Amino acid sequence: MSSPALVRHPEYSMPVTAIAEAGPAPAVTPPATPPSFGTLALRWYRLNQGRLRATAIGIASLLAFLLVWHLLTTYRVVFFVRFTNVPSPLAVYASFSKAIHDPKFLMHILLSCRRIFIGFSLAAIIGVPLGLIMGRFKLVHEIIFPVAEVLRPIPAIAWVPMAIMLWPTNEQSIVFITFLGSFFPILVNTLHGMSLVDPVLVRAAQCLGARERSIFREVYFPASLPHIFTGLTVGMGVAWVSLIAAEMISGQYGIGYFTWEAYSLVQYADIALGMIAIGVLGLGSSLLIRGAGQLVMPWRST
Amino acid sequence: MSEVLANTSKGHIEVRNFSLAYETIEGPVQAVTDTQIHVRPGEFVSIVGPSGCGKSTLLNAVAGFLKPTTGIVTVDGERVNGPSAERGMVFQQYSLFPWKTVRENVEFGLKMRGMPRSQRERAARTLLGLAGLEAFEKHYPEKLSGGMKQRVGIVRALATGPKVLLLDEPFGALDAQTRVIMQQILTNMWQRLKISVLFVTHDIDEAIFLSDRVYCMTARPGSIKAEIPIPLERPRQQSMMMSSEFLALRRGLMSLIREESLKAMGGEINDMGMQGLNIELHGHSLADVI
Incomplete structure (x- = not known):
């Protein structure tokens, strides 16, 4: 469909449709013959040089860390x-290969994961909608915000005695501590995201006929998503911190309890094993959230 | 296409006895006072004026984002009470939804209207084709150049078939070459759709090149200083910008605005500085021009 107004202008030789393609024109012209494997490998190397370098250095530094650990412990520096009593990496590896066949160790890990899952999910299910609603309705914000601000600085661990009193079972109080740890970062970041929503986008939606509910769903929510995911990432970290502390104090099972018990039973290698397990679990759950974020926000990935 | 762009060539904007004041701690500050403007159905009207004169305020009141302190804004006799899809708006900052693809952005107004998905997809494709953007329908706005973003912005505003199109310095952030192309595209779409346009800009050439009529506003508090019809024939071409007719209009508008800009700067410029400028200013008064 050509435009009559433009056709009549001889000096306007560029038709409207051509302007679009004039933008980011594909610079690469395909060569006549397909490039050889060698050329491709070389190109791939050039493009990924920076990343390869970072990976190589990363691996080297981890190996160096293990070596230093090994030397420090073998010579009992x-x-x-x-x-003197710190287990060597080899001792930890030995106890690891034993532990993965031990159903009790796996149960500790599974229980911790379950507590995180329940506590964190509850925090997200309550924290995100509450933050969205507080960000949109001033009255709700005015009522809830002062309470939240008073409770927020209290570390989740300080809640342990109170939690034991509040909840009938140990399991529930540990989940509650985990919930509290992740709840406030999620709430605060969601609120922050809501406060940063560009008002011009809201106006744009309004003059396209959007009403309150659509504006909430189509503008406020997606605009806040990056901050919501920041909150979820931070919340997940704090959830693990709170969980481990709670398990060490009042637990009977869980990876935190496992680590503490190893100390009481003078199983030094298991202390390090517990610590490493906690680190790996924490990293894994952060990666899960990041992956979810990329799925939910395709416009943010490059 | 016709179902999307169905426009009954209405869109008569009227702003009467309009004034708008902002409340501040020192009392109300008058942004716009005693203003009357109108846009006839299918007419292209621009508002120019020194920066801070309230031209964007006036436009936002027509859009329904601001309530006039006194006076009334009507479109086809109906009072404007808030934003509505009847009045499409294009913003300087593009204001595309970053989380929606180009096509989803264009579809937005139709979605709000409850049009089924397949139908609005088709409509959006047609519209994007008109703007030469069909190849980019699946791109997110972030990946587009400024000119492309604003084309999407215009297409999105037109998708619901509004009676009037309001543009707030839409090409202000674009480079000169892109701007010229965008002006041509806008003219093109306007002629095709026979829609009424109210266009705010600080670029005098742009105002003359595009408009049937130009309102020039005074310094703050803004009011209409002059209404200048642009009798240049259509279709207009870039070469017209060199014609004596165009240049005369340009000189006239330029001096009007310069007068107001100086007033706006007020005490900052002392007599010494004013003298040189005054000579030039009186050399081309509007009376010589029209």
Whole structure:
């Protein structure tokens, strides 16, 4: 469909449709013959040089860390810090290969994961909608915000005695602590995201006929998503911190309890194993959230 | 296409006895006072004026985002009470939804209207084709150049078939070459749709090149200083910008605005500085021109 107004202008030789393609024109012209494997490999190397370098250095530095750990423990170095009783990496590996066949160890991990899942999910299910509603309705914000601000600075661990009193079972109080730890970062970041929504986008939606509910769903919510996911990531981290502390204090099972128990039973290798397990679980759950974020926000990925 | 762009060539904007004041701690500050403007159905009207004169305020009141302190804004005799899809708006900052693809952005107004998905997809494709953007329908706005973003912005505003199109310095952030192309595209769409356009700009050439009529506003508090019909024949071409007719209009508008800009700067410029400028200013008064 050509435009009559433009056709009549001889000096306007560029038709409207051509203007679009004039933008980011594909610069690469395909060569006549397909490039050889060598050329492709070389190109791939050039394009990913930076990333390869980072990976190589990363692996090297991890190996160096293991080596230093190994040396410090084999020679039982005492230099302000005492490595006398610290297990060596090999000892930890030995206890790891034993533990993965031990149903009790797996149960500890599974229980911790379940507590995180329940506590964190509850925090997200309550925190995100509450933050959205508080960000949109001033009255709700005015009522809830002061209470939240008073409770927020209290670390979740400080809630342990109170939680034990509040909840009938130990399990429930631990989940409650985990919930509290992740709830406030999620709420605060959601609120922050709501406060940063560009008012011009709201106007744009309004003059396209959007009403309150659509504006909420189509503008406020997606606009806040990046901050919501920041809140979820931070919340997940704090959830693990709170969970481990709660398990160490009042638990009977869980990876935090496992680590503490290892200390009481003088199973030094298991202490390090517990710590590493916690680290890996924390990293894994963060990666899960990041992956979910990329799925939910395709416009943010490059 | 016709179902999307069905426009009954209405769109008569009227702004009468309009004034708008902002409340501040020192009392109300008058942004716009005693203003009457109108846009006839199918007419292209621009508002120019020194920066801060309230031209965007006036446009936002027509859009329904601001309530006049006194006076009334009507479109086809109906009072404007808030934003509505009847009045499409294009913003300087493009204001595309970053989380929606180009096509989803264009579809938005139709979706709000409850049009089924397949139908609005088809409509959006047709419209994007008109703007030469069909190849980019699945792109997110972030990936587009400024000119492309604003084409999407215009298409999105037109998709619901509004009676009037309001544009708030839409090409202000674009480079000169892109701007010229965008002006041509806008003219093209306007002629095709026979829609009424109210266009705010600080670029005098742009106002003359595009408009049937130009309102020039005074410095703050803004009111209409002059109404200048642009008798240049259509279709207009870039080469017209060199014609004596165009240049005369340009000189006239330029001096009007310069007068107001100086007033706006007020005390900042002392007599010494004013003298040189005054000579030039009186050399081309509007009376010589029209």
